[in-house]
Amino acid sequence: MVDFELEPQIIERAKFYHTIAETMMRPISRYYDEHEHEEPQEFLQAMWRGALAERASGQQGEGGQRSQTARTLATAVFVEELCWGDAGLFLSIPGPGLGGAAIAAAGTPEQKERFLARFKSGEPKWGAMAITEPGCGSDSAAITTTARREGDYWVLNGTKIFCTSGQRALEKSDGFVVVWATVDKNAGRAGIKPFVVEHGTPGVSVIRVENKLGIRASDTAAILLDNCRVPLDHLLGSPEVKPERGFKDVMATFDATRPIVAAMAIGVGRAALDFVRDFLKEQKIEIRYGIRPSRMTALERDFIEMETELQAARLLTWRACWMLDRGMRNSLEASMAKAKAGLAVTRVTQKAVELMGPLGYSRKYLLEKWMRDAKINDIYEGTQQINLLIIARRILGYSSKELR
Amino acid sequence: MIDFELSDEQKMVRETVGAFARERIRPAARQADESESIPQELIQQAWQLGLGREPIPEELGGFGGKRSVLTGAVAVEELAYGDLAIALHIMTPALFAFPILEVGTDEQRRTYLPLATGDEFPFVTAALMEPRFDFDPTALTTRARKIASGFTLHGAKCFVPLAGEARAFLVYAQLENGAHGFDSVKAFIVERGAKGLSLGEREKNMGLKALASYELALDLELGPESIVGGEDSSYGARLLSESRVALSAMAVGVAKAAFEYSRDYAKERHAFGAPIATKQAIAFMLAEMALEIEASRLLAWQAAVALDKGGDAIKEASCAKNYASSVALKVADNAVQILGGHGYIREHPVEMWLRNARGFAILEGVAIV
Numbered sequence: 001m002v003d004f005e006l007e008p009q010i011i012e013r014a015k016f017y018h019t020i021a022e023t024m025m026r027p028i029s030r031y032y033d034e035h036e037h038e039e040p041q042e043f044l045q046a047m048w049r050g051a052l053a054e055r056a057s058g059q060q061g062e063g064g065q066r067s068q069t070a071r072t073l074a075t076a077v078f079v080e081e082l083c084w085g086d087a088g089l090f091l092s093i094p095g096p097g098l099g100g101a102a103i104a105a106a107g108t109p110e111q112k113e114r115f116l117a118r119f120k121s122g123e124p125k126w127g128a129m130a131i132t133e134p135g136c137g138s139d140s141a142a143i144t145t146t147a148r149r150e151g152d153y154w155v156l157n158g159t160k161i162f163c164t165s166g167q168r169a170l171e172k173s174d175g176f177v178v179v180w181a182t183v184d185k186n187a188g189r190a191g192i193k194p195f196v197v198e199h200g201t202p203g204v205s206v207i208r209v210e211n212k213l214g215i216r217a218s219d220t221a222a223i224l225l226d227n228c229r230v231p232l233d234h235l236l237g238s239p240e241v242k243p244e245r246g247f248k249d250v251m252a253t254f255d256a257t258r259p260i261v262a263a264m265a266i267g268v269g270r271a272a273l274d275f276v277r278d279f280l281k282e283q284k285i286e287i288r289y290g291i292r293p294s295r296m297t298a299l300e301r302d303f304i305e306m307e308t309e310l311q312a313a314r315l316l317t318w319r320a321c322w323m324l325d326r327g328m329r330n331s332l333e334a335s336m337a338k339a340k341a342g343l344a345v346t347r348v349t350q351k352a353v354e355l356m357g358p359l360g361y362s363r364k365y366l367l368e369k370w371m372r373d374a375k376i377n378d379i380y381e382g383t384q385q386i387n388l389l390i391i392a393r394r395i396l397g398y399s400s401k402e403l404r
Numbered sequence: 405m406i407d408f409e410l411s412d413e414q415k416m417v418r419e420t421v422g423a424f425a426r427e428r429i430r431p432a433a434r435q436a437d438e439s440e441s442i443p444q445e446l447i448q449q450a451w452q453l454g455l456g457r458e459p460i461p462e463e464l465g466g467f468g469g470k471r472s473v474l475t476g477a478v479a480v481e482e483l484a485y486g487d488l489a490i491a492l493h494i495m496t497p498a499l500f501a502f503p504i505l506e507v508g509t510d511e512q513r514r515t516y517l518p519l520a521t522g523d524e525f526p527f528v529t530a531a532l533m534e535p536r537f538d539f540d541p542t543a544l545t546t547r548a549r550k551i552a553s554g555f556t557l558h559g560a561k562c563f564v565p566l567a568g569e570a571r572a573f574l575v576y577a578q579l580e581n582g583a584h585g586f587d588s589v590k591a592f593i594v595e596r597g598a599k600g601l602s603l604g605e606r607e608k609n610m611g612l613k614a615l616a617s618y619e620l621a622l623d624l625e626l627g628p629e630s631i632v633g634g635e636d637s638s639y640g641a642r643l644l645s646e647s648r649v650a651l652s653a654m655a656v657g658v659a660k661a662a663f664e665y666s667r668d669y670a671k672e673r674h675a676f677g678a679p680i681a682t683k684q685a686i687a688f689m690l691a692e693m694a695l696e697i698e699a700s701r702l703l704a705w706q707a708a709v710a711l712d713k714g715g716d717a718i719k720e721a722s723c724a725k726n727y728a729s730s731v732a733l734k735v736a737d738n739a740v741q742i743l744g745g746h747g748y749i750r751e752h753p754v755e756m757w758l759r760n761a762r763g764f765a766i767l768e769g770v771a772i773v
Contacts, residue, residue, distance in 0.1 A: 002414075002474060003407045004706045073406055290586075290641070290718040292540045293726055293765070308723040312699035315706060319408050319698075336695040385688070392687035395694045396671060403682050 004315075010074045017078045020047075021085025026366075029086040032217040033369050037209060039172070040089060040217060048094045048124035055120055072256070072321040076263035080314075083267025084274075087373045088217030090264065095119060097165055098257060099127030099178040099196075105253045106194050106236040115196055118174060128169035128177045129253075130160035130223055137162075138386040141189040145181040145225060153229040154195060156181055156203070159222065162380070166221025167206045170199045177204070177223065178236070187241045194236040203228030214372030251331065258334040258381055259320040262341035265377035266317060269310045269345035272352040272370045276303065279356065302355060306348045313341040332394040339387035342378035349374040408702075414475050421482040424453060429486025430661075436614035437756050442490055444525075450490075451525040455479055456497040460505055464513060465521025471505070473646055474708040477653035480772065481701070484657030488760040489614035491654060495772050496565045499530035500574050502771040503591055503643050507633040516593060519572050530574040530591075531561035531620050532770050541576075541644050541768045542585045546622060548577035548592065548631075555579075555631060557592060557600075557624040563767070567603055567618035571596050574632065575622065576770065581635070586718075589640030591632040591770070600624040611759030645711055645721035647769035652704035652724040655732035655764045656697060662732075662757045663693045666739035666747075686742055693735045700728040729764035736761035 006014075024043055032040050082090045096103070096119055103115050118125050136142040145158025156179060160166075169175035176198045184191035197204050208222040232239075280287065280303070287300050296304070316337040323330035349371040353360035360367045378384045393403050410418065428446060436442045455476075460466020483491035501520035504512055520528045534545055546559025557577055567573070573594045581588055594601060604619030633639060667690050670681035680686045707720035736758040740747035747754045 001407055001411050002409065002705055002709055003405055004709055005405065007405050070406065290644070290722045291542055292768070295538060295540050304723060304726070308703065308727045311706075311723070312696075312703055312727060315702035316695070316699055318406055319702065322406055322408055333698075336698060339691075340695055340699060388688045388691040389684070391691035391695060392684075395667065395690060396681050396687065398682065398687075403684075403687055 006073075006077060007070065010070065010077055013074070014077050014081050017081035018084070020050075021081050021083075025082070025085030025089050029089065029366055029369070030363075032086075032089065033214075034216075036211060036216040037219070040092065043089060044092065044094055044124055051095060051119075052121065070322070070325050072259065072324045073318060076260055076317055076321045079260055079263045080267040080270065083264040084271045085267075086217065087264055087268050087376075088215035090267075091164055091215060091218035092168070094124035094126050094168070094173065096127040097169075098129035098253075099169065099176060101257050102129050102178040102194050102253050103127070103196070103236060105256065108237065111196075111233070111236055115176065123173065125173040126165045126169040126175040128163050128165045128175065128221075130163040130166065130177050130179045132160065132162040134159055134161055138383055140180065141192065143180055143182055143192055145179065146185070147181040147183050147193060147195060147235075149183070149232075150229070152232055154183075154232060154235060156195060156197065156225040156228040156230065158225050159207075160225070161222045162210070163221045163223055164380075165219055166223050167209050167219045170197075170204060170221075170223070171206055173199065175199050179223075179225065181225075183239065184241050190241050193239065195230055196234040196236065197225070197228060197230055198234075201228055201230060213375060214369065215376050254382065255329075255331050255334045256324060258338040258387075259317050259324065259330075261377065261381040262313065262317040262320070262337040265341040265345040265374065266310060266314050268370050268374045268377070269306075269313075269341075269348040272345075272349045272367055272374070273303075273306055273310060275365070275367050275370075276306075276352050276355055279359070299355065302351055306351055309344040310348055313337065313344040316340050332391060335382070335387040335390040335394075338382060339384055339391065342384050342387075345374045346378045410474075410478065414472075414478050417475055418478050418482060421453060421455070421479045422485070424450065425482045425486030429483065429490050433487035433490065433614075434750075434753060434756065436487065436490060438613075438750075440613045441616075442493055442614050446490070447493060447525050450483075450494045451523075455483075456495060456501065457521045460501060460517055460521055461513075464517040466517070471502075472708075473649055473711040474705060476772070477649050477704055477708045480650050481653040481657040481660070484654035485661050486657075487614070488654060488658050488757075488763070489612040491657070492565060492612065492615050495650070496529050497526045498772055499565070499769060500528035500572065502646070503530070503574055503639070504593075504632060506643070506771065507591075507637055507639040509632075509634060511629070512593065512632060516572065526571075527566055527569040528572045529564055529566045529570040530576070530770055531564040531567070532576045533561065533563040533768060535560055535562040535619060539768075541589070541770075542640070544576060544578040544589060546575070546577040548579045548590060550579075550581070550635075551625075554625065554627040554629075555592065557594075557622050557626060559622050561620040561622065562607065563609075563617050564620050565615055565617045567620060568606065568616055573601075573620075574770070575620075575624075579631075579635070583638075586640035586644070586716075587638045589644075590635075591643075592626055592630045593632060594624065594626065594630070598624055598626075609763070611756070611761075611763050641716040641718050642711070643770040644768070645707065645717045646771040648721040648725040649704055649708045649711060649717075650772035651764055651767055651769065652700065652707070652721075652728035655725075655728035655761070656701045656704060658757055658761050658764075659693070659697045659700065659728075659732040659735040662736040662739035662754055662761070663690070663697055665752070665754060665757075666690070666693075666742040669746075669752075670742055680742070689738050689742065693738055696731045697735065700724070700731045703727055725764070729761075732761040732764055733758075 210220040320333040320337040457466040458469040459471030462468040600623040703724035710717035
């Protein structure tokens with residue numbers, strides 16, 4: 001039966017994450033935006049210890065206590081709260097990250113156990129994922145990084161960029177990066193496989209950490225693989241080259257991560273919207289709901305439109321999560337959520353800066369930062385345009401060859 | 405608990421009404437628009453689906469079902485997918501019946517609900533909108549004043565569907581009782597032939613041409629029993645939200661029709677050696693149309709569920725309606741654009757959908773579902 005109310009246990013838990021956002025993230029938000037490559041040590045340690053304590057008490061992952069039937073949905077709700085706090089700091093939280101998501105999607109049970117066990121104890125660790133290359137972004141099938149088999153090893157060669165938490169995974173912790181590379185260039189997409197590259201593996205190095213428009217607390221690394229040798233069983237899943245299979249793993253990863261990225265976006269958008277709402281309240285300006293748009297003030301129209309755009313994105317996101325939790329195929333819905341959320345928060349935050357005038361533009365407040373942070377959501381994990389392309393193929397029944 | 409799956413009953417409603425819309429309504433839509441009339445036989449068949457009388461108690465001529473705004477929204481999306489003017493005609497009796505069902509006194513239900521039921525399509529309607537550019541249902545200029553023998557009603561109404569044949573009307577007015585906004589919006593039952601009720605000419609609108617709608621001039625004296633639910637009840641907000649949800653759902657239906665038609669056309673139509681749907685300029689338009697239709701539907705459903713849980717959902721319903729209205733317009737406009745010159749020609753339905761879709765920003769009703 002259709003219902004839009006979250007379970008009480010998710011709401012309770014969301015409050016906990018909101019408190020973290022408010023008391024641990026917001027106060028340091030500006031500092032780590034302006035001191036881009038510094039480590040927020042205290043915050044990272046606290047988040048790691050919190051996650052360990054949760055795991056020790058039998059609860060799961062960074063999501064903590066979640067409903068077993070609504071895991072992805074719960075994660076989306078919690079992630080929205082944390083990104084309401086600070087999206088850059090959220091991305092820097094230690095944990096399996098996107099690398100973990102790739103292992104979960106493509107790895108065998110044994111590999112999951114072997115590579116993910118490290119997140120249960122010890123010092124903070126990061127998992128990261130590297131797909132993008134200087135010459136290819138959304139066109140993941142054009143990956144040029146190679147994996148060549150030599151005896152008991154795969155030898156990786158190539159350059160990866162835009163790897164979130166890449167430096168933390170490889171140089172600042174006992175983490176790993178999942179690197180997507182081709183085992184057979186002639187096989188096209190089918191030849192692309194994920195490899196776990198451990199920290200400290202000879203031949204892998206961070207060659208640069210990017211300076212960015214926003215989400216500056218997050219490290220975005222460029223990685224060089226120079227005859228980097230990894231054991232055979234670091235290839236996730238089967239080494240067999242089956243038509244389309246390799247790419248299906250990438251896509252399966254995205255089906256799970258896109259709704260979460262959409263939730264991140266919504267968190268940033270909500271931060272901006274709340275800022276405007278609180279300001280209006282202080283000024284005793286009341287938004288009148290229910291009157292006809294032709295009678296609204298320009299401010300009311302803008303505000304209500306921003307709020308509805310965000311809610312529309314949230315509902316699409318929740319539905320994509322709900323489908324995943326029910327084991328339904330959600331590629332179309334995940335892309336819809338991501339495309340909508342990325343664009344909605346880009347517009348909402350830009351409009352918020354406009355509405356607040358000099359206050360919006362000033363670095364005295366966080367609003368301008370949220371506008372900068374928001375933009376990434378329209379780009380990473382598939383740009384707006386790539387997601388529209390995926391949606392278009394699905395609704396038209398076209399293959400990637402028919403609709404390029 | 406978050407759930408996006410309709411109940412089995414709702415799925416059945418969607419299937420049944422959807423099939424009727426595809427097989428019966430859609431084929432009749434163009435002719436109805438051109439001739440500005442709907443075959444009585446079609447209306448009668450639609451009435452047999454039971455949508456307008458399902459939740460009315462059996463002893464008053466209904467089917468005694470449970471009323472659900474969500475189920476209603478699901479049904480009218482399908483009807484409007486067939487044709488909006490025909491959908492509005494079919495649902496007009498509900499404009500009269502559902503408010504009385506929901507907030508009327510027992511006496512009013514017993515007296516008037518039988519007028520809105522029965523096996524023949526019943527001609528009863530409601531008058532809410534007013535012929536002013538700044539019309540707003542929360543600030544009506546039709547005034548009701550209390551007098552010793554009951555009430556006086558003064559004002560003008562427009563877009564009153566089926567007024568030409570209606571036996572009874574629900575007329576909305578602002579009761580001058582010191583309250584403002586929704587709280588002072590009251591419905592009055594007015595029977596045909598009441599002194600001071602004058603029917604204007606049938607309206608000629610840009611779209612919804614098949615729907616017979618009229619202006620009304622009101623200079624009435626009514627008895628004390630004419631005020632729905634009595635003087636002290638407050639129901640304006642809830643009734644308005646119910647209609648906004650219904651209109652949102654109908655907007656989704658029109659948008660879906662326009663989307664599907666232009667999608668299929670784009671796959672057939674070739675330019676430069678390939679279907680135009682293989683060009684990103686067209687494909688991206690269609691992708692955005694598809695996702696905005698989904699978003700509109702979810703917003704409408706959320707408001708519907710809030711109403712079914714007993715709230716007045718002012719914010720959810722008005723936001724859903726504003727959103728769905730502009731999506732329907734944008735989608736219908738894109739559909740015309742995708743068909744190009746052919747879209748402008750009345751041989752294809754998309755120009756009609758564009759004219760109809762523009763109506764959502766104008767239309768307000770009260771409790772259609």
